[in-house]
Amino acid sequence: HWEELAAGAMILRGFARDHETEMAAAIEQVTAAAPFRHMQTPGGHRMSAAMSNCGEFGWTTDRRGYRYTREDPETGHPWPAMPDVFRNIAVTAAEAASFPGFDPDACLINRYQPGARMGLHQDRNERDFDAPIVSVSLGLPATFLFGGERRADRSLRLPLEHGDVVVWGAAARLRYHGIAPLRSGSHPFAGEARLNLTLRRAQ
Ligand code: MD3
Ligand code: FE
Secondary structure: OOEEEEOOEEEEOOOOHHHHHHHHHHHHHHHHHOOOEOOEOOOOOEOOOEEEEEOOEEEEEEOOEEEEEOEOOOOOOEOOOOOHHHHHHHHHHHHHOOOOOOOOOEEEEEEEOOOOOEEEEOOOOOOOOOOOEEEEEEEOOEEEEEOOOOOOOOOEEEEEOOOOEEEEOHHHOOOOEEEOOOOOOOEOOOEOOEEEEEEEOOO
């Protein structure tokens, strides 16, 4: 069962919990081939969340800018294939939130350790903003910051927990958002970390 958080943002609480064993194996497999790393922003800052990707395209940032690439710049190899379990969760969730036919070609994996955060930003590197983004939260809980259409708009604070899936589309697709600094703790799924998958249509 889902509920609408805001126009265009549908939350399916605990939707991914039934698939956690398969997801853990899939994350292991992807990050063995494309290890988590702290990327550099164009402004020269090191991101506090560590990242990896799977799928045809992966999101990266360095001093030259933000973009999607077919290859992992660290290894020169294509990003690992998107595991079926990720795709299936995203497609089913999108369908439940009335986005039939979602066909993700990119999955960014973020790892937050205590203190890591993500400042308010918009996701604008995708070609088509009509496709939603599906996020899957795993491990430690986090406070999601949900802003408005302008950076200065007030943010709502929303807890996201292990297994929560959110479909961000339509009117929510270009809203500012971020993650407050992760609080210390331990979770049976991920130890002292939060993992977040975002499945996207990049190209
Ligand atoms: C709302 N990740 O990777 S996921 C990101 O928890 C990102 O790691 C956060 O923001 C995380 O870009 C938040 C939830 C999310 C993802 C994309 C959105 C919310 C969104 C795009 C538009 C609006
Ligand atoms: Fe984002």
